[in-house]
Amino acid sequence: MKQVHLRVDDELYNELNAYSVMMEQTMQDCVREAVAYYVTDMRRKQREVKDRQFTFIDLFAGIGGMRIAFERAGGYCVYSNEWNKYSQQTYFANFGEQPEGDITQVPASSIPNHDILVAGFPCQPFSIAGVSKKNSLGRATGFEDKTQGTLFFDVCRILKEKRPKAFMLENVKNLCSHDKGRTFKVILESLEELDYSVFYAVLDGQNYVPQHRERILIVGFDRKKYGKNMQFDFDLTPKYPKPVMRDILDESVDEKYTLSDKLWTYLQNYAAKHKAAGNGFGYGIAPLDGVSRTISARYYKDGSEILIEQEGKNPRRLTPRECARLQGFPDDFKIPVSDTQAYKQFGNSVVVPLMENVAKLIVKKLEEIDQTEEKELQRMVI
Known part of the structure; x- marks a missing residue:
């Protein structure tokens, strides 16, 4: 993130300080929010609802x-x-x-x-x-x-x-x-x-x-x-052909996403223990020509629910960009936060194209009933 240094008079500083204490935020976060709200309001006033x-x-x-x-x-x-x-x-x-x-x-x-x-x-x-x-x-x-x-x-x-x-x-x-x-x-x-x-x-x-x-x-x-x-x-x-895991994967991925020997050993032992107890808990290797498990907000912890197999080395977790694709976000969607926050955000988000298709059904229904209502009004006038 970029930094901006600014001077304010004592009265405004005291107001900001009191507000930050009340909101239990740092003064830096309060100022950042204030600037963001100002820019948002300015842009909203400049825009018009067109088409x-x-x-x-x-x-x-x-x-x-x-x-x-x-x-x-x-x-x-x-x-x-x-x-x-x-x-x-x-x-x-x-x-x-x-x-x-x-x-x-x-x-x-x-x-x-x-x-x-x-x-x-x-x-x-x-x-x-x-x-x-x-x-x-x-x-x-x-x-x-x-x-x-x-x-x-x-x-x-x-x-x-x-x-x-x-x-x-x-x-x-x-x-x-x-x-x-x-x-x-x-x-x-x-x-x-x-x-x-x-x-x-x-x-x-x-x-x-x-x-x-x-x-x-x-x-x-x-x-x-x-x-x-x-x-x-x-x-x-439904989308055709049905998307599969390999469709969303990057060809080259940083080594930091590969599981360490310690974590991989832990996940294997954990899965074996629960399998012996008759439970279904454990890591999940995603099939390249199939679908993954559900990504969750806890994915940042170890990535265990969706792992990608790698030849000759430990499996890896998905990158934040691959998580974005897994949820149907476009590749130009910006990810300005840390990997940890990105994993939480995409794990908490929605499957965009599914929501888009339901949204279109709602809009279609509204158009149908609004047109029917309009025709009925015209008929009554005539």
């Missing part, structure tokens, strides 16, 4: 995988939010915008109007004690009661305030069984209560990238605008 079919917001944005997907589907991002400072760096490097931090402190009214809300929200358990008590007393409970204190609540309050035409939420496959199914039940009930028609499916990214990666996608359409008879299918067209 775009719809607007969207990018919540829990990570490094912008969802943004790429929805921009490819014809969208224009009017707002982004991500709290992690390293992810903010990568996002800024690629989109020239600094996502706003800590969504819990953002008033829903301050977020721009948009057509589609997009969010890969974290999965958290919901406290149902208060809800159960209200139910026993015959009192109605709203999403404020059921979801308060979780980040999903922030999605709900923004949906309630801004009423976008549609939304798409992404989460891990285990969301369905999380907390014995209670979490998913509360999510669906809350979205229905906000008067959205809700559809969901567990989809695997291996139809678009050489990685077995199952995620649940939840899509909703505004019933106040489109009525209750909405139909939506996750009718996707």
Whole structure:
């Protein structure tokens, strides 16, 4: 990273110092964020929405995988939010915008109007004690009661305030069984209560990238605008030919990605111990003509879930660029952070082409119902 030295007067210095203490950040990080926000605001004011079919917001944005997907589907991002400072760096490097931090402190009214809300929200358990008590007393409970204190609540309050035409939420496959199914039940009930028609499916990214990666996608359409008879299918067209691991690998890779003798011996012993105990835990050598296991945010630790075999030496882990390709990011996507942070970021991200294809289905459905609505209005006028 480049360095900039600046002078400020005592009053401004004291304000910055107090703010850095309050935010539990270094003064350097506070100043960097302030400059980034200034540049972001300046660029946003300079731009105009041109040749775009719809607007969207990018919540829990990570490094912008969802943004790429929805921009490819014809969208224009009017707002982004991500709290992690390293992810903010990568996002800024690629989109020239600094996502706003800590969504819990953002008033829903301050977020721009948009057509589609997009969010890969974290999965958290919901406290149902208060809800159960209200139910026993015959009192109605709203999403404020059921979801308060979780980040999903922030999605709900923004949906309630801004009423976008549609939304798409992404989460891990285990969301369905999380907390014995209670979490998913509360999510669906809350979205229905906000008067959205809700559809969901567990989809695997291996139809678009050489990685077995199952995620649940939840899509909703505004019933106040489109009525209750909405139909939506996750009718996707897989990529052909199906991508395989060798498609994403570099021909020449730095030796630093090769496992040390100590780590390789440890992984082999660890796998043997669990195999003897009847467990399936252990490292995974990715087949060059097949698909890999799911990459996770822990990949930076040892890379054990996805290793590449090498002739005459120990296996190696994927490079950050190969991880980017494994998730379907374009090769011109900038990686301005350390390898450790890059592994965490791509492990937490989405399969971009899968999200792009679902985004296009949502846009197609919105176009169909908007055109039908327009024709009906014209017929009534005539």
